[in-house]
Amino acid sequence: MLSSHSPGLASGTLRAVHHVALNVKDLGRSRQFYRGVLGLHELQGQEIPSTLTNLVSQGKVATFKLPDGTVLDLFSEPDLAP
Numbered sequence: 001m002l003s004s005h006s007p008g009l010a011s012g013t014l015r016a017v018h019h020v021a022l023n024v025k026d027l028g029r030s031r032q033f034y035r036g037v038l039g040l041h042e043l044q045g046q047e048i049p050s051t052l053t054n055l056v057s058q059g060k061v062a063t064f065k066l067p068d069g070t071v072l073d074l075f076s077e078p079d080l081a082p
Contacts, residue, residue: 019071027076031062040064040072 024030034040043063048056052073055061064072 016068017070019073021073021075023077023080024074025078025080025082027059027062027074030074034062034064034072034074040066043071 031042035042041064043065047065048063049071052061052063055075056063060076062074064074066072
């Protein structure tokens with residue numbers, strides 16, 4: 001917690017988010033939204049983290065990079081309840 005007289009960040013204060021993962025029911029529609037509507041860059045080829053390469057090639061994950069560098073992963077969960 002920051003105090004009103006503290007010039008810096010308190011120990012343990014969140015300064016940025018590096019990575020966000022979301023489960024989505026329809027990966028195709030979600031990819032269209034994040035690319036087409038929001039204009040995010042979808043990572044391709046060597047840009048994809050090695051830990052996700054297999055899932056991306058299987059069509060189970062789409063990975064995007066936000067303008068501030070935050071990584072967004074969309075995981076396909078077709079049976080996800082609304």
